[in-house]
Amino acid sequence: MIVTRHLVIALLTSIFPNTLLADNKTTPLVFSAMGCGPYNSADLRAAKIYVKQENKAQTSQFLIHLGDICTGVAARDGKLTEKSYSDIKDLFTKGNTIPSYIVPGDNEWNDRPDPDVGWDLWCKHLLALEKNFKTEWQNVRQRERPENFAFVANSVLVIGINLPAGRIHDKEEWARRFRENISWIKAQFGKHKSEVSAAVVCAQANPIGGSGVAAAVNNRFSSFTKPFGKLAADFKKPVLFLHADGHKWIVDKPWENAPNITRMQVDRLEPNFPPVQITVDTTAEKPFRFERRLAKPAWNISKTKG
Numbered sequence: 001m002i003v004t005r006h007l008v009i010a011l012l013t014s015i016f017p018n019t020l021l022a023d024n025k026t027t028p029l030v031f032s033a034m035g036c037g038p039y040n041s042a043d044l045r046a047a048k049i050y051v052k053q054e055n056k057a058q059t060s061q062f063l064i065h066l067g068d069i070c071t072g073v074a075a076r077d078g079k080l081t082e083k084s085y086s087d088i089k090d091l092f093t094k095g096n097t098i099p100s101y102i103v104p105g106d107n108e109w110n111d112r113p114d115p116d117v118g119w120d121l122w123c124k125h126l127l128a129l130e131k132n133f134k135t136e137w138q139n140v141r142q143r144e145r146p147e148n149f150a151f152v153a154n155s156v157l158v159i160g161i162n163l164p165a166g167r168i169h170d171k172e173e174w175a176r177r178f179r180e181n182i183s184w185i186k187a188q189f190g191k192h193k194s195e196v197s198a199a200v201v202c203a204q205a206n207p208i209g210g211s212g213v214a215a216a217v218n219n220r221f222s223s224f225t226k227p228f229g230k231l232a233a234d235f236k237k238p239v240l241f242l243h244a245d246g247h248k249w250i251v252d253k254p255w256e257n258a259p260n261i262t263r264m265q266v267d268r269l270e271p272n273f274p275p276v277q278i279t280v281d282t283t284a285e286k287p288f289r290f291e292r293r294l295a296k297p298a299w300n301i302s303k304t305k306g
Helices: 003-014 016-024 041-057 071-075 081-092 114-124 169-191 216-236
Strands: 027-034 063-065 100-102 150-153 156-160 198-202 238-243 251-254 263-265 276-280 288-291
Touching: 003 216, 027 041, 063 169, 063 198, 071 198, 081 114, 150 276, 156 169, 169 198, 169 216, 198 216, 198 276, 238 276, 263 288
Parallel strands: 027 063, 063 100, 156 198, 198 238, 238 263
Antiparallel strands: 027 276, 150 156, 251 263, 276 288
16 A cells, blocks of 8 residues: 555655665556546546545555546536536545646636636636645646646656647737746756656647547647657657547557657546556556556446445
């Protein structure tokens, strides 16, 4: 169990400081990711059970929600209320002891008819969600864009960025945000390259196609995907680009000039699809392992009462 292992590591730190460094560099990073949901009451019920199960299992070091906390229809029709934001905060802060993070999605922000209101509500309830927890690592946020975060755990660099799909509500903001996202990734890659063995970059949007997303739609992301691919190629270590958006499972390598990038799109969060558990282990032949838990009874919410 992670809690027990953490206590042992803490004890070893006080006795053998160098031992902890060795452990962090060889112990795989394990975490759970979800996105695109909950979209209705059944999804919210399932999400609560999933978080409860995560805390019972204690095998994930952190949780991350990859954005889109409501349906696009509710967003576009202006039917999204503050409760949708507070429900997600409660999901991760009431009864949950596992450090949790979230990145913005288009449905709760730029797809609303009043995106500024949506952004204010997102910041009020969900910005810096991890401050509700004690973490074994140091969390940092970008000064220009505080919703972007980074930390290093078990020799893996984890980065979260504001990259939603949906409509371009403000061309100037869209372009500036892409530049600041790239700047943040570049700074973190440069700062931590010598000390980490891999990186995970988390966002909401599918910026590069697949799963029925037309390439033409994703051309608007080219000012992000091209420099990101170059940064990852220069990083020369395994990089996982983790996102939601498409509602269907994808694992592939779509950056032709950066074969060290693995892209993974999560399932939509609902009773048939629990959070995926991801293991980053650079000592293995495949550094990224994905456990969808679909065949595990404890995670089959569609057949579970509670």
